[in-house]
Amino acid sequence: MRIINYENYCSKPFRSLLHLSGAILSLCLFACSTPKNITYFQDMADTARLRSVSQAEYYTPTIQPDDILQVTIQTLDPTATALLNQNATASWPVAGGNTNSAVPGGTPVGNNVTGYLVDKNGYVILPLIGKVLVKDKTTDKVRDEINTKAAEYYKDPIVNVRFANFKVTVLGEVNRPSTYVMPNEKVTLLDAIGMAGDLTIYGKRENVLLVRENGKNKDFIRFNLNDSHTFSSPYFYLHQGDVVYVEPNKYKVASQDISQVRKWSLITAGLTLLIVIVSRVNF
Numbered sequence: 001m002r003i004i005n006y007e008n009y010c011s012k013p014f015r016s017l018l019h020l021s022g023a024i025l026s027l028c029l030f031a032c033s034t035p036k037n038i039t040y041f042q043d044m045a046d047t048a049r050l051r052s053v054s055q056a057e058y059y060t061p062t063i064q065p066d067d068i069l070q071v072t073i074q075t076l077d078p079t080a081t082a083l084l085n086q087n088a089t090a091s092w093p094v095a096g097g098n099t100n101s102a103v104p105g106g107t108p109v110g111n112n113v114t115g116y117l118v119d120k121n122g123y124v125i126l127p128l129i130g131k132v133l134v135k136d137k138t139t140d141k142v143r144d145e146i147n148t149k150a151a152e153y154y155k156d157p158i159v160n161v162r163f164a165n166f167k168v169t170v171l172g173e174v175n176r177p178s179t180y181v182m183p184n185e186k187v188t189l190l191d192a193i194g195m196a197g198d199l200t201i202y203g204k205r206e207n208v209l210l211v212r213e214n215g216k217n218k219d220f221i222r223f224n225l226n227d228s229h230t231f232s233s234p235y236f237y238l239h240q241g242d243v244v245y246v247e248p249n250k251y252k253v254a255s256q257d258i259s260q261v262r263k264w265s266l267i268t269a270g271l272t273l274l275i276v277i278v279s280r281v282n283f
Contacts, residue, residue, distance in 0.1 A: 040205065041228040053228045056236040061166070061185050063134045063142065065122055067240075068115040068165040073129075073150050074158040084127050084150075115164035128153065139163065139185065168238055170196035172246035173203035187238045189223060189230070193246075199225075204247040210235055211243040 063069065073084040116124040122135025129149050134142045143161040150157040168187060169179040175197030182191070189210065199205060205225040212219045212235070221235045230236060238244075 040225050041230075053231050055231045056234050058186060059237050059239065060138050060140075061163070061240055062136050062138055063118060063122075063163075065118050065120050065135060067118045067163060069118065069124060069134065069139070069142075070115040070160075070162050070164045071124070071126060071146065072160045073126075073146070073154075075150075075154040076156065077154070080154060084129075163240065166240045168192045168195075168241075169243045170246075171243065173200045173248050174198065174246055175200060188236055189238060189244065192238055192242075192244050196244075199246055202248050202251055204249045207247050209245040209247065210238075211245065212239055213241055 073081065075081050075084070116126065118124055118134055122133055123131045124134055125131050126146070129146060132142065132146060132149070137145075139161045143159050146161065147157060147159040150159060163185060164181070166182045166185055166187070167179050168182055170192050171177050174193065177196060180192070180195045182195070189208070193199065193208075206227075208223040208225055210219075210221040210223065212221065221233075223230050223233065223235075
């Protein structure tokens with residue numbers, strides 16, 4: 001029986017080439033690996049046992065100058081209803097983002113939204129109703145005040161008031177970064193991320209940044225989505241104009257050069273195959 005010594009079986013150049021190809025292949029596999037820290041709320045036990053986490057108190061937003069309100073008044077008289085709502089579709093420019101994709105439950109901001117603009121003094125002007133002071137009031141309070149005024153002229157009016165420009169911007173490592181007009185006022189951090197199509201595989205879940213306007217200042221708040229105590233944060237409910245930024249993790253850098261990684265993978269595989277073929281021929 002012939003015993004073949006590997007060191008003698010392959011020449012030194014082939015051995016060096018084989019070692020080099022192995023190193024390149026290992027590097028490629030490491031570069032193509034994905035982060036394991038991608039699960040939300042990892043501190044929650046993976047069991048059927050109920051666990052409760054206290055949730056932050058909801059903040060009710062108030063109306064401010066330059067807000068846009070959607071106000072509709074319904075009455076028993078269709079003619080009167082049409083007259084009261086004749087200017088409810090006035091368009092106002094709003095700084096916006098991507099309008100190419102429709103999002104269930106939310107709408108990316110375009111160039112215009114419709115409604116009544118709150119002037120610098122905090123008033124809106126409604127047909128027949130006249131000027132209504134809305135500054136620093138909630139939409140529920142304004143609805144009740146408009147309903148009281150409309151009841152002076154019409155029987156059993158139905159009034160609805162909501163923000164037309166309650167917008168939140170989501171940037172960074174999400175599937176649909178954009179500025180979104182939210183469908184309601186009770187918006188959480190997770191709602192905004194859901195509107196943007198969730199984080200990508202490269203999103204840094206343990207360090208999500210919230211930027212909030214606070215008078216003349218900007219507040220910066222960090223969230224760890226791997227921790228269930230996110231629900232208890234006083235910043236869990238978003239304010240109008242908030243910006244959520246998802247930072248990319250270290251694997252994002254490698255993914256930017258994915259074509260180069262694939263090329264080296266093919267070269268390495270080819271070299272390895274060539275070494276095997278040549279070695280067998282020599283044998």
